[in-house]
Amino acid sequence: MKRILTIDDVETAIAGGSIFAAGGGGWPDHGRMLGQAAVMTGQPELVSMDEVPDDAIIATAAAIGAPAGTTDWQMLGIDYVRAVELLQDSLGKPIYGLIIGQNGMSSTLNAWLPSAVLGTKVIDAVGDIRAHPTGDMGSIGLAGSPEATIQTAAGGNRSRNAYIELVVRGTTAKVSPILRTASDMSGGFIASCRNPVPASYVRQHAALGGISMALALGKRILAARPKGGRAVIDAICDQTSGAVVGQGKVIRKSVEYTRQAFDVGTIQIGEGKSGRILHVMNEYMAVTDLDGQRVATYPDVITTLNDDGAPISVGHVQEGMELAILRIAKSHIPLSASVSDPSVYPIVEEALGLDLTSYALGRDRTEASHSRE
Known part of the structure; x- marks a missing residue:
């Protein structure tokens, strides 16, 4: 090709x-x-x-x-x-x-x-x-x-x-x-x-x-846009085997720029049992519920989408927005050798105060709980 x-x-x-x-x-x-x-x-x-x-x-x-x-x-x-x-x-x-x-x-x-x-x-x-x-x-x-x-x-x-x-x-x-x-x-x-x-x-x-994977997904998104936001989200999920794992109003955003050139913090979407916390280090690296139970973890793809199905980056998320959280499990994407390299995780885990290595290097409850999606 x-x-x-x-x-x-x-x-x-x-x-x-x-x-x-x-x-x-x-x-x-x-x-x-x-x-x-x-x-x-x-x-x-x-x-x-x-x-x-x-x-x-x-x-x-x-x-x-x-x-x-x-x-x-x-x-x-x-x-x-x-x-x-x-x-x-x-x-x-x-x-x-x-x-x-x-x-x-x-x-x-x-x-x-x-x-x-x-x-x-x-x-x-x-x-x-x-x-x-x-x-x-x-x-x-x-x-x-x-x-x-x-x-x-x-x-x-x-x-x-x-x-x-x-x-x-x-x-x-x-x-x-x-x-x-x-x-x-x-x-x-x-x-x-x-x-x-x-x-x-x-x-x-x-x-x-x-690159081809991104181009193929983009083609599906552009074709679905005239049909509205729901059609776009459905097309994304169909193309990627992804699923919406949370949605609601942005309750709180606390993300700060560090001297190491990272944006680090958390964003809360929704409240109660349906509430979700997005853990940010430049990108969304994990999602937990309000009790701290893991919903998604890198190298899963984690993305926030607005009502039009458009992805909203960390820098543009504002309190009061209505957003959906998309997860594409790691089992549905090709993974590079870096994902299985334990040396890449400590700096991220220290910044976030979260364990990423256990999920990235093996199968844990997060993947098991979503295996039926």
């Missing part, structure tokens, strides 16, 4: 990616800017892993920062291109293609503009089907590797003289926090290109078909 991505694919990618954004994953307007710029500048090409030679070099295109809109960030499309150029210069050879670290409102399109400008392929694979807060969670199993890698970043708020370029070498565990610090210094959002590996490694460790 090779195909040139077109202007029609832009809205489809945004619509599908926005569900997998899990409350984060950037902004639709940012994704629209990236996609439109790409298809007007060149011919970004989507390629499946079946067509990629084993020795081809593939890197990850990602945006680093807190996507809830709490900072004065600026990122231009050229920043994604520049990050790839920095990595190619450091490697001393061209990159064959780019995967993305995660799907999202804009991140599904992160590799399109470098493809149009530099000729790198948009690889139909992702570090994680859904959005997540740390680079390690989309690092396709490299988080605990003792091998040194290269990560680059470019971007920043120009009006505040905060534009930064950097090339860092070292283990992923040591380098990833440096890029997150750079993101904070640049204004809260920065483009990166990182972790070049042979295609043979990507084939074994990434979530394959992740």
